[in-house]
Amino acid sequence: MDDLLADFLAETREMLEALGGELIAWEDDPSDRTRLDAIFRFFHTVKGNCGFFEFPRLEALSHAAEDALADVRADRRRADSALVSAVFAILDRIGDMADALEQGAELPDGGDEDLIAALEPDADVPAAFPLEFAGGDDDQHKAPSSQRSIRLPVELLDRVMSSVSDMVLARNELARRLRESSAEASVGEPFERLSSIIADVRDAMTRTRMQRIDSLFAGIPRLVRDLSAELGKQIMVDIDGGEVELDREMIEIIRNPLTHIIRNAVDHGIEGAAARVASGKRDMGLLSISARQSGNQIQIDIADDGRGIDDARLVEKAVAAGIVAAAQATRLSPRERTALIFEPGISTADTVTSISGRGVGMDVVRANIERVGGTIEVESTPGKGTRFSLRVPLTLTIIPALTVSIDGQRFAIPRSSIEEIARVGQDTLELSRVGGAMLARIRERRLPCLILADLLRMESGVEDEERTLIVLRLTGGELFALAVDRVHDHEELVVKPVAPAIISAGIYAGTTLTDDGTPILLLEATGLAKAGGLEFDTLERTTRQVATPEAAKAARTTPVLLFTGLDGKRKAMPMAVVVRLEEVAPGAVETDGVSMLVVIGERVLPLAGADLGPLPQDALRLFRLHDGQCEVAYAIGEALGIRQIQAEFLATDQSGDRDGVALIDGQPTSVIASYKLFARHGVRKAAGESLPVCLLPSDDPWIQNFVRPMVEAAGYDVVDEGSVDADLAITTEPAHGGKINARKVIRLRADPAEMPDEPESIYRYDQAGLLSALHLSRGRTCP
Amino acid sequence: MNELLLIVVIAGERIALRSGDVQSVIELDLLAPVPCAPDHVAGLSALRSRVLTVIDCQCALGLGMAPNREAGAPAAVIDHDGHAYALLLDGIRNVTEARSAPGPVRTRMGGNWAGMSHGMVETDEGPVLLLDVGTVIAGPREVRAA
Known part of the structure; x- marks a missing residue:
């Protein structure tokens, strides 16, 4: 709310400043229409914003001025000098109030009524209306307080953003050249620093363009209130996830589609109180709007508990409009029937109301969302309600x-x-x-x-x-x-x-x-x-x-085996690679110094997953995994059963480089990237070449899960603490933490901002920076 | 002040480009084809992390494919409507001053020259055609209609 208030104040002050010149010109020639319009717009905007913030005095003032000016605009009244003075006085008052609000000071009471009265056509006012009011004291009081925010044209931001993108690409190219030329150490270090600075700038720039979705959601309660009042319905709005941030431009793009869906929900979705009670629901309808981030996308759900979409009518209309053939219509799945609402020219509303139901809209909504690479889906249960889900990317670029x-x-x-x-x-x-x-x-x-x-x-x-x-x-x-x-x-x-x-x-x-x-x-x-x-x-x-339809639905999921790892965490393994579950004695586990092995019957298999926690005392359970060529064993705590997950999760492991996290039974579960597993454990024996050694702390799951695959992909052998003679070590500990036995140390810091005492550390999510550091360091160890 | 012109060779002819339009003159580092693109789009190249759309001027002029649609070919880099282009050239000659404003050519020209030039400009080295970069980039009319 504070941000919004600051925005409001900044906007008001900006408009007041811009109006300065207009006012004088208007005073010279009160019949000047364009000036009048500009001043009218100012009052209108202030009034609109005030209603929102509940500043009744500001609202009353701007409302009165707006009314008076509206009369002038409609030629019901002539602008005379008395009116001009009265309007001036109100403008000044608004400026004073804005100052007071910004400083958190109490507004001096009273005086508003006089100002409003002065607007009346035949008000008895002196020609020179006193411009100073109660508490109107010295000038320094009016001096603008320190600037906490500035307003920038979006194009400027775009230009900077695009330059930053160019910078990232240029950095990538430089990284490539450096790798190729296996440049000297003296270049490597400053380059690493440059990389991390660029990553920071990019991060900051991206955030500059980000805005809390609050700014979009904030207007919804009012919108729904007005609509439901007009329709005589009672509707409660539940908003969740306002803290989610997305690109400013994206917010503007989804504003209209979102408003449209809400209008539809209020007008057509939620029934009147009587109808609701008759069908056994609470008399008050519920409209819930939520936003959440999932990966690079923002999902916005708009759900109502109304009558749902009458898909039979939709199909009827679609057939009538020639969108689907009658024969085909009978074969549509329920989901497809509902999705017909996105076809052009279809609306289930029989009457055209002022709010919605003109039959233009949902197709436009879909087009707008898709234009920016988003998707929209609808789910509806007759009598129970409708849910629209929008998914849009975080940014456009x-x-x-x-x-x-x-x-x-x-x-x-x-x-x-x-x-x-x-x-x-x-x-x-x-x-x-x-x-x-x-x-x-x-x-x-x-x-x-x-x-x-x-x-x-x-x-x-x-x-x-x-x-x-x-x-x-x-x-x-x-x-x-x-x-x-x-x-x-x-x-x-x-x-x-x-x-x-x-x-x-x-x-x-x-x-x-x-x-x-x-x-x-x-x-x-x-x-x-x-x-x-x-x-x-x-x-x-x-x-x-x-x-x-059932088959199609099932086809989008794939079976996984749910289990707990030795670290006690829930994980899932794609069923496709699991051969069987085995139990071995703890003595069957061997280590060759670098990796773990397990003896099963007469075979020795590489053992994965055993480094996650202590081995059990009695019997060790493990999966035998097979990818068609080699076999790997994976140590587990307990197998929990088979679940279905979205197939797209496994799609990544065709070439995937890290584990995905899926919600299974409502709990976050990491889905093992089996491809990576085989790449890491399956081939090592054959390679036999000496890779540079990288030391990673084994007790840091973040490093193990995110950094380790990158390090291995970059061609390092990973060892745990205690081993000697590492070429490189990666740590999250600060430099003064302790001595690390490695020729070179990369420090990852949690804060995107640069730490003054560790200029060479890399922000932990700066993947590009870390990769280039890895490659550079490798170039040095293997010239 | 007289306008500076960059004299280049396109389709075997000396042609003038407004030097103000030309950001730089390069040899294409690489040329990645763009399948299904109009013929006069020779492909994509990159210059300092910018993607360049490479235009085969000879082809745009309706005079057949340029012989050197490949990496290493000389090209003039031009910004047009917010996109960066590289105009594929046979060669680059020199920079000279225009001695006149572009004037009409009073004879029939081959290919699409009439539509893709601003007219003829006098220089110290004789008259040259001034290329209308925008129309060349847009390509032959049939492409534009598509």
């Missing part, structure tokens, strides 16, 4: 994406449109050609399949059977498969818009540069589907012929 390649050329696909990744050749997946078109059968679903190489008219020597399929989800929920030659990485890309000539190709959404300075094009799912000649709106619906 940094997009999580998957990189793929055709014939060596890389492309990126936004993560938000990827449903799952599947490899041809697995039992669950089958490709067939029907009349020249490709169809993919993934489990029970049959999806149209496009071959990216063909779409792009590129030669790729890869056979159909060797390709990887990416299931893409169009914004309407329709699915199709895209076959690519290879899948590379998940990356966060700084995406720039592409030139119009490239946009005209219709399949690209932006460009970005990789670390090595190669441009990559960001593909756009909708454009690909269009280019491939897929029939859009009927895509997923036609697949109904081969799949039941």
